Amino acid sequence: RKEVEQDPGPFNVPEGATVAFNCTYSNSASQSFFWYRQDCRKEPKLLMSVYSSGNEDGRFTAQLNRASQYISLLIRDSKLSDSATYLCVVLSGAGSYQLTFGKGTKLSVIP
Amino acid sequence: NAGVTQTPKFRILKIGQSMTLQCTQDMNHNYMYWYRQDPGMGLKLIYYSVGAGITDKGEVPNGYNVSRSTTEDFPLRLELAAPSQTSVYFCASSFPRGTADKPFFGPGTRLTVL
Numbered sequence: 001r002k003e004v005e006q007d008p009g010p011f012n013v014p015e016g017a018t019v020a021f022n023c024t025y026s027n028s029a030s031q032s033f034f035w036y037r038q039d040c041r042k043e044p045k046l047l048m049s050v051y052s053s054g055n056e057d058g059r060f061t062a063q064l065n066r067a068s069q070y071i072s073l074l075i076r077d078s079k080l081s082d083s084a085t086y087l088c089v090v091l092s093g094a095g096s097y098q099l100t101f102g103k104g105t106k107l108s109v110i111p
Numbered sequence: 112n113a114g115v116t117q118t119p120k121f122r123i124l125k126i127g128q129s130m131t132l133q134c135t136q137d138m139n140h141n142y143m144y145w146y147r148q149d150p151g152m153g154l155k156l157i158y159y160s161v162g163a164g165i166t167d168k169g170e171v172p173n174g175y176n177v178s179r180s181t182t183e184d185f186p187l188r189l190e191l192a193a194p195s196q197t198s199v200y201f202c203a204s205s206f207p208r209g210t211a212d213k214p215f216f217g218p219g220t221r222l223t224v225l
Contacts (some may be wrong), residue, residue: 004153034213043179043201043216044154087153101146101153 021089032091113216134202
């Protein structure tokens with residue numbers, strides 16, 4: 001079983017739409033969770049951390065369900081600039097060298 | 112702060128050649144990492160370092176070597192390049208804060224081995 005699994009997409013959505021990405025992880029001892037954004041041919045950049053209580057940053061909302069080992073990212077009012085690949089990242093140990101990256105979900109926001 | 116910088120941006124190697132990918136960070140981060148990203152794949156950890164003089168293998172270390180003589184620099188060495196090492200290489204760094212630790216990435220080096 002893959003450690004961190006994401007739907008690869010692509011998700012093609014019109015501007016203004018709401019889109020949700022899901023991610024599952026296999027290690028029940030995982031401690032921390034993040035969403036990174038990666039633009040084409042660029043480095044990954046931290047989008048937001050994911051907390052058990054859920055957290056929101058503007059149009060972005062992240063949720064964690066530890067019982068189901070499931071993480072989600074919701075983007076409201078999609079902008080053209082949101083087009084990118086979104087990486088689900090899971091920390092499974094005490095050090096960040098134990099991060100596991102999903103393969104990413106590609107989003108294209110269409111005018 | 113420049114953050115994490117990597118050189119070169121692009122490189123083409125012939126099979127069997129050697130090269131060093133440079134990585135420097137100016138954020139005084141203790142932890143540094145090298146990842147590779149193959150097309151359509153997740154990032155794989157090659158090597159990491161928790162401080163100057165300390166390095167350890169990640170998930171895919173074969174064919175690579177690293178050193179960490181200073182806090183700022185973490186070069187990655189390819190001794191005998193093989194086509195399987197064609198990839199994008201990302202260096203990253205972080206300041207350890209337990210479970211809040213999140214790496215910052217450099218812009219990457221695109222390597223092709225022919």
